[in-house]
Amino acid sequence: MGFDLLGLGPDVLKAVADAGYTTPTPIQEQAIPYILMGRDVLGCAQTGTGKTAGFTLPMIEILASGRAKARMPRSLILEPTRELAAQVSESFETYGKHHKLSKALLIGGVSFDDQEKVLDRGVDVLIATPGRLLDHFERGKVLLNDVKILVIDEADRMLDMGFIPDVERIVSLVSQMRQTLFFSATMPPEIRRLADAFLMNPKEVTVARPATTASTVTQGLAIVPEHDKREALRRLIRSQEVKNALIFCNRKKDVDILYKSLAKHGFNVGGLHGDMAQPVRMETLERFKLGEIQLLVASDVAARGLDIDDMSHVFNFDVPFHPEDYVHRIGRTGRAGRSGVAFTLASPDDGKLVAAVERVIGQEIPRIAVPDMDAAELDQEGDDRRRGRGRGRGGRDRDRPRRERDAPAPQFRDSDRDGTDDLMQAPAHAHTAAAAPADDERSGDRGRSRRRRSERHAERGNRPPRDADRDGIDDLQPPAPAASEHREAQAEERRSRRRSDRDDRRRDEHPHEERPREGRDRDRHHGRDRRRDRNWDRDDGPPVVGFGDFTPAFLSRPVPQRRRPNRSEDPPPVTEEAA
DNA sequence: AAAAAAT
Structure with missing residues (x-):
């Protein structure tokens, strides 16, 4: 037809x-x-x-x-x-x-x-x-x-x-x-x-889903320690005949990090997420469609609907939070009957997410090993490090020194040295991600050290350091506290302005209802707005909002008693909820 | 948990 x-x-x-x-x-x-x-x-x-x-x-x-x-x-x-x-x-x-x-x-x-x-x-x-x-x-x-x-x-x-x-x-x-x-x-x-x-x-x-993608897309899942994912991704890309590929991260921050990391390693790569300037978004996407950019690192803004012909690969740098997004993401390849490849990197902690994805797609994603990064090598490397010897491969050595120099927390380094190394993780041939060593003391220790690290930084009012350091990316530090506080103050100011705009608008529409609530709102933000409340007390009356100089008649009437019968021309009685 | 969308 x-x-x-x-x-x-x-x-x-x-x-x-x-x-x-x-x-x-x-x-x-x-x-x-x-x-x-x-x-x-x-x-x-x-x-x-x-x-x-x-x-x-x-x-x-x-x-x-x-x-x-x-x-x-x-x-x-x-x-x-x-x-x-x-x-x-x-x-x-x-x-x-x-x-x-x-x-x-x-x-x-x-x-x-x-x-x-x-x-x-x-x-x-x-x-x-x-x-x-x-x-x-x-x-x-x-x-x-x-x-x-x-x-x-x-x-x-x-x-x-x-x-x-x-x-x-x-x-x-x-x-x-x-x-x-x-x-x-x-x-x-x-x-x-x-x-x-x-x-x-x-x-x-x-219309049925396009053949549940299984028929035309070759899927694979590699279980890799979180901090080796970038290395693993590079190896996977190099091992494949990648014409063009979308690489999905769960977070915008990680899109930035991974994009810069890949660029640093000489890949032809672009980044796409919702915090980027719209003209840049459009240009990047256009260049990707034209084939000028080979790899596009993206948030889920690109997970659905993007119609790009002939995409050979999709890589999930993170297992998606929502299992159905997996289907959307890998659906970017293998379209119109063509073959495609979709590889996912999962950390040993991702067992639940992987299980959820597999439940949704109704099949197990075949486990794959990252080339030259198999379990034996990782184990070997871990052993070497524990004995204080040099490490394995050149590629990794490039990444390491920086990490050690910039390693943020002594505890963290300790935990590396005493054999609680993240590298010691599930073998790449494990049959399910859940097979990650949950009962392994090492993984427990790792969790603790990570907590310590973020707690310590929380105390300083700082965000935890990022893994980015390991790639030698040093321009991705969180903003200095002063700057971020300033920004937060601005944001709060904007928020409160928006709140009061909204309240004004509501009051215009429903003056009766909104009158009592205004006081309540003010109370709720008492801590933050105390200074403004003082001004309110000192400066001869409230600031002008909503009605301006005009005072509607109902405002000068006494506040109605509770349970007073509600006559039609009166404002509604003050209920306990509103008071 | 995150991302997306109006400044």
């Missing part, structure tokens, strides 16, 4: 053919005819199933006739991450190239001005992340009442990211006379509830 039987027009079909596609994927085949009919669609599908084209193609067809008014987009697509939004925008570019549709991409991290200009000219397709869209809306730069097609993509991820209130608000701003397309990889009850609220008599389209 070809695309031509789905009801799409010649211009769209031409663009599809130009892009090299001949056969629709199951979700495209099932959803496109219904979307063209104007039906709501509830799509249960992951990325990599052709979902994006599944809604962009028919949308282009529907929007081909008609024209957008200034600031009143005719369709709206909500995406959880900026990268996904940008990708959908590209999809419209690709498939809409024979149409004259205008589109706008509203994402954070880039300038408002350009986005406003585009909105003013009128857009047919608006692709947005929720925060920036609402920001534009509140500035009056965009109106949503003319939106005829609304797409909510990756709904479950929006839920994970706490976007649902924003999404609900946005949906409430869109006209009821609309067509809604709702996609989610999973359907937990909360998502089902949203779907029921947003959709009318939807056509449900469910």
Whole structure:
């Protein structure tokens, strides 16, 4: 079956053919005819199933006739991450190239001005992340009442990211006379509830996960002591024919560290996480897609949805916290029937996480040994060190001296010397990660020394030192206490300003309710705000908030007694909760 | 535990 039987027009079909596609994927085949009919669609599908084209193609067809008014987009697509939004925008570019549709991409991290200009000219397709869209809306730069097609993509991820209130608000701003397309990889009850609220008599389209990835992706799990993971990763990369690879870390901090470490070791590598400047994010991703960057170290911002062709490898530098993220991460390779390789590094402490992943994927990940880093060698090396002899390999020697020089805590060094070395860990051929020596006294001791280290630093008001030192990376130190205190003070100031803004807004909307609560809020932050409270006492009355000089009548009335009957023109009685 | 998203 070809695309031509789905009801799409010649211009769209031409663009599809130009892009090299001949056969629709199951979700495209099932959803496109219904979307063209104007039906709501509830799509249960992951990325990599052709979902994006599944809604962009028919949308282009529907929007081909008609024209957008200034600031009143005719369709709206909500995406959880900026990268996904940008990708959908590209999809419209690709498939809409024979149409004259205008589109706008509203994402954070880039300038408002350009986005406003585009909105003013009128857009047919608006692709947005929720925060920036609402920001534009509140500035009056965009109106949503003319939106005829609304797409909510990756709904479950929006839920994970706490976007649902924003999404609900946005949906409430869109006209009821609309067509809604709702996609989610999973359907937990909360998502089902949203779907029921947003959709009318939807056509449900469910697509099986892309063959549970097992068929096309070769998986492997190497158990490696935490502080040898970078070395292990380098060896794995070198041992493989890596065309291009995504390397996932659980933390942004570790993305930075690993990225710099790999760069230092001469790899062609980039980094990507949500704290990086948006223009840098976009450029890095673009260069990775073009093949200018071979390795991309990323946080889970890249775990889902990123559509990069021909990725040969995925490395999990950390076992993901959420087991389902494993599926998303390794789903970045082995796409469209091609073969891929996904290797995961687990530390001996990761037994639970590995077990959780294996439960989700319903199979055991085959254990692999890191080349030239097998258990025997590690044991040997540990023995050597215990006897005070030199260590094994050159590669490791490069890393060591720095570590010893900068080793942060005497206790820590001691624990290395007395044979409680982290290197002495589960053999790489262990059958499960849980086989890590939990009952081994060494692992217990290691835990203690690590605790000591962080405790000591907590006392100093400092963060524990990072493993980065070992790679000779010295520009990754935590900020000096003074600077970080200053930043924290600024952050607190911002937070409290936001709190009071929010309270003001609430008070405007519900003056009755909010009056008693204000006092309570102040009490709750008593410690922090004491100075301000003093000023309050000294400086002739409270600072002006909310009502300004105007005092509504109800404020000058006496505070009503408890349990006083509630007459309609009175404020509600003060309940125990509010008092 | 972490990451994502509006300054």
